[in-house]
Amino acid sequence: MESILRLGQSTVSVFSGLGRAVIMLMSALLHVPNFKKGYPLLVKQLYAVGSLSLIIIVVSGGFIGMVLALQGYTILVDYGAEASLGPMVALSLLRELGPVVAALLFAGRAGSSLTAEIGLMKATEQLSSMEMMAVDPLRRVIAPRFWAGFIAMPLLAAIFSMVGILGAHLVGVDWLGVDSGTFWSMMQSQVEFGKDIMNGMIKSVVFAFVVTWIAVYKGYDCEPTSEGISRATTSTVVQSSLLVLGLDFVLTALMFAR
């Protein structure tokens, strides 16, 4: 009986949380935008969540591309297929690793920071004082951060894939001796814009929506104490990462399964 009660309570809690998250997002986004006031806020947040995440994205993308090339080469060379290194690396990055790893890194770097920032604003009554000044915190604080994450993450995923391919070129061509012309021409012939690049972009747009939504909601809904902010930040990273991985499987099945 006790376990049924707990199951019921946690189910209600999950759905009420989901309801609050939907209402928060609708209230933040569904209004006539004021470009004059909103644009500088968006640019500031794009810098905070986008530009400041560039280093981790570029470094990770570079190393992942290099590792892919090294591992791929050692396998392909046994079959005399090292010429396929270019398409193998490009397809891996564009279809999967770019969107997924960039989303995971984004959740850890920018998502946690968004949650902590909004949570701290709540704990120090900055959101309440904004409300009392007749300024809606959902529009002033939540909306620019959400849009910034939604715009920045697909761009970061594209940069991740691009740097990864350059890293793979460095290892595969400059170090292991794969022919440069073959590397690029095979990649060009095997990678399709619609199927590979666009599907990868669609994935990163979906991940951007989910990760940023979770990050801003967790901050806005957190208990306004140090423990509450800490729990919300952890929860942002854990829930975003799990959702990204789960959604990746669903999207891959829809896009690429035959």
Add this chain to the structure above:
Amino acid sequence: MTDILVDIKNMTFKREERTIYENINISIPKGKVTAIMGPSGIGKTTLLRLIGGQLKPQSGDILFDGQNIPTLSRSRLYDVRKRMSMLFQSGALFSEMNVFDNIAFPIREHTQLTDDIIEKMVLMKLQAVGLRGAKDLKPSELSGGMARRAALARSIALDPELIMYDEPFAGQDPISMGVIVRLIKSLNEALGLTSIVVSHDVTEVMSIADYIYIIAEQKVIGQGTAQEIRNQTSGLVNQFVQGEADGPVPFHFPAKGLKEELLKVTK
């Protein structure tokens, strides 16, 4: 034309199962300093949030200039909030902005004034609280008293009709406390504001309040001018005003008998 700006009528507010206010009636006259006093934890800040529309009561009316706050739509509530202001206990300054931008924030949000005029307005507000020289400092660089004064300058930025002070003297040294007491009184007189001061600092509040409500046990237990409050015979009011540790408000949190508990420990 009524002389009452905020009129709370038969208001009941509960937080989950706990009743905070039961059928409470409070009237805040225009142009006066009204103090709400009472022991910690009885919901004084909650009362300000109810007036500001951040919380909704279970029953009763909260009228601000004739408009019933709990029944207003979101957009009407935001319009009404432009006419009121609140000084939070923590100051609640925006940590990412300096003092100048904090005070300019409500002006930039609600007016189309040019930067030149905004700068002049902000400098005048800062001059009023004595912080013109601190305009470039970040909130983290201010002392507690300075932060409270900067927040006060922000709350009067748009010349509101009502200003609500939440524990303005809490944690202040005697100099800062004296400065804030004088500021509340002088701003009220100079700008013709209506002020609600929520506090449990009896001496300071009594020195500036035109009318005082003392709240305890979910209701108003005493009201009147400072002199009338001092002359009250109610045990609860006297205990609060005299600062006595024990009385109708018990010193001990409800617990089992001491002997019983100690014997249990030795077993």
